[in-house]
Amino acid sequence: xxxxxxCDSDMVEKNNFLGFKIPIAIVLILIPYGIFVCWLPFIIPxxxxxxxxGREFRKVKEIDWREYEKMKELQxxxx
Numbered sequence: 875x876x877x878x879x880x881c882d883s884d885m886v887e888k889n890n891f892l893g894f895k896i897p898i899a900i901v902l903i904l905i906p907y908g909i910f911v912c913w914l915p916f917i918i919p920x921x922x923x924x925x926x927x928g929r930e931f932r933k934v935k936e937i938d939w940r941e942y943e944k945m946k947e948l949q950x951x952x953x
Contacts, residue, residue: 875942876922877935883926884942886934890920 876886895915902912921930937945 875937875939877937877942878922878924878927878929879931879933879935880929881924881927882935882945883924885925886922887925888920889923889930 875884877884878886895918898915899912902908902914905911919932921932922934923930
């Protein structure tokens with residue numbers, strides 16, 4: 875399970891920018907020897923966006939769903 879690094883929310887969405895990467899790859903194909911470099915835009919990783927706090931970040935917290943449930947129970951007990 876992926877969590878936001880700022881608010882520990884599980885409402886995280888990956889943004890791949892495919893609408894931006896595909897035209898760049900097409901333009902790169904048109905240059906000489908472009909067939910060898912047209913894959914470069916696709917190795918750039920996308921960002922993650924938290925729907926709860928609205929922040930963008932590159933890496934997310936990876937956590938097991940059982941640990942997440944325990945964390946939620948502890949937050950309910952404390953708050």
